[in-house]
Amino acid sequence: GIQCLTQDSIWFDKPRYDEAERRFYEGMNG
Amino acid sequence: MAAGTLYTYPENWRAFKAQIAAQYSGAKLKVASTPPAFSFGQTNRTPAFLSNFPTGKVPAYQGDDGFCLTESNAIAYYLCSDALRGTSPQASAQVLQWVSFADADIVPSASAWVFPTLGIMQFNKQATEQAKEEMKRALAYLNQHLNTRTFLVGERVSLADITVACSLLWAYKQVLEPAFRQAYPNVNRWFVTCINQPQFKTVLGEVKLCEKMAQFDA
Amino acid sequence: MAAGTLYTYPENWRAFKAQIAAQYSGAKLKVASTPPAFSFGQTNRTPAFLSNFPTGKVPAYQGDDGFCLTESNAIAYYLCSDALRGTSPQASAQVLQWVSFADADIVPSASAWVFPTLGIMQFNKQATEQAKEEMKRALAYLNQHLNTRTFLVGERVSLADITVACSLLWAYKQVLEPAFRQAYPNVNRWFVTCINQPQFKTVLGEVKLCEKMAQFDA
Structure with missing residues (x-):
């Protein structure tokens, strides 16, 4: 059962994307 | 019917969900996305904003009745009509x-x-x-x-x-x-x-x- | 009150959400997580399963009335009582x-x-x-x-x-x-x-x- 946990789509990189998006739009908004 | 303000930055596709929901439901939604109403990176770091929205994230919704909500899906759901839900x-x-x-x-x-x-x-x-x-x-x-x-x-x-x-x-x-x-x-x-x-x-x-x-x- | 089967694998915390919701609401939920009822990686790749759940993902719910649902949050929501929602x-x-x-x-x-x-x-x-x-x-x-x-x-x-x-x-x-x-x-x-x-x-x-x-x- 434990191994199956990795079958689900998990966005491990989400924090990195959130951070990049935040910086980008903060930059765009001066 | 809900009425309030959506804090976001321009072209934020997450905020669009709530805005479109409001168009369908008739919810009265003011969008604050540009100065002086809201400046992303500044306004959302002020104590006043963080007291309502501790994570500082947008979109963030504040009702005219004071009800505050974050997470774009929750805001869109709240602004929906029953038909949309x-x-x-x-x-x-x-x-x-x-x-x-x-x-x-x-x-x-x-x-x-x-x-x-x-x-x-x-x-x-x-x-x-x-x-x-x-x-x-x-x-x-x-x-x-x-x-x-x-x-x-x-x-x-x-x-x-x-x-x-x-x-x-x-x-x-x-x-x-x-x-x-x-x-x-x-x-x-x-x-x-x-x-x-x-x-x-x-x-x-x-x-x-x-x-x-x-x-x-x- | 909903009644049906939840297909999952053992120890799946996503499935737990639906199972706990059902405990509160009284929904009649059978859990199929081990052979012969369900074998993850095999059963969920069969045509019969994929015809109901095209992505093959679990947890997946099938009501006794035939209603099928995927995505753990949606299943948990469906099995909830109004109070829980x-x-x-x-x-x-x-x-x-x-x-x-x-x-x-x-x-x-x-x-x-x-x-x-x-x-x-x-x-x-x-x-x-x-x-x-x-x-x-x-x-x-x-x-x-x-x-x-x-x-x-x-x-x-x-x-x-x-x-x-x-x-x-x-x-x-x-x-x-x-x-x-x-x-x-x-x-x-x-x-x-x-x-x-x-x-x-x-x-x-x-x-x-x-x-x-x-x-x-x-």
Whole structure:
């Protein structure tokens, strides 16, 4: 059962994307 | 009917979900996205904002009655009409199924593919290729579902269409070029139907589907 | 009241959400997670299963009435009682806010931190350290919210508590050791209160909070 946990789509990189998006739009908004 | 202010930054596809929901439901929504009303990176770091929205994230909603809410799906749901949420237990569960699907199976790959083309993130060939494959899977699943349906749940636009369409917005604008999207005619038809709804149009304006797959913006 | 079968694999915290919701609502839920009823990786690749659940993902729910649903949050929502969903527009939106928060701000970092300790993902020191920081942020936000509240929304257990508690389950069992979690007493008190609810206990059994932060299992 434990191994199956990795079958689900998990966005491990989400924090990195959130951070990049935040910086980008903060930059765009001066 | 809800009435309040949505704090966001311009062109935030997550905020669009709430704005479009409000167009359908008639909720009175003021959008604060530019100075002096709201400056992303500054206003959302002020003590006043953080006292209502401790994470400082946007979109963030504050009702005229003081009720505060974060997380774009929750805000959109709150601003919806019952019709948009689904008028039966099955339909409302199906709406949430598509909302989850959008966040789990579309947004990660759409972001991985589109961000480099907007200059938001460094281009990574392997990540982009993987994102394309995941996007194909998601589009194939959507295409099959829409083969016999005009909208995702029921016979009319619901929060499911609003959410999934908004999660695909930047992909259609930036990278889903005709040669790529031709394999998903039902999704294309459904997406164009959505963005041509008056309520979508009021918020999104004219959405132009890309003619050529944008490459990363060094 | 809903009645049907939940297809999943054992120890699937996503499925736990639906199972716990059903305990509260009284929904008649059969769980198919082991052979011969269901074998993950085989049954969910059969044409019969894929005709109902094209993505092949679990948990997947099939009602005795034939109604099929995927995405764990949607299934849990469907199996809930109205009380669990929130009994006012504000409460139901707040429930969805926490459901979104769990998926967006807890699951990625909890998984990145815990999976290597279960030996199901390669250990990466940098990723683990970043996951710890993300987890601290999420726990701090939760701790602040629970400073004056017993449960996340309203005065009783809701789908918000069920969802957030399940998303933290493996973290509490594997890595949130006393020295780490002592900074979040309200969250600890809330989590223990949840897992000691009869409905949680029936599904989760005795949950033992880790005494020592598990290291990656080479």
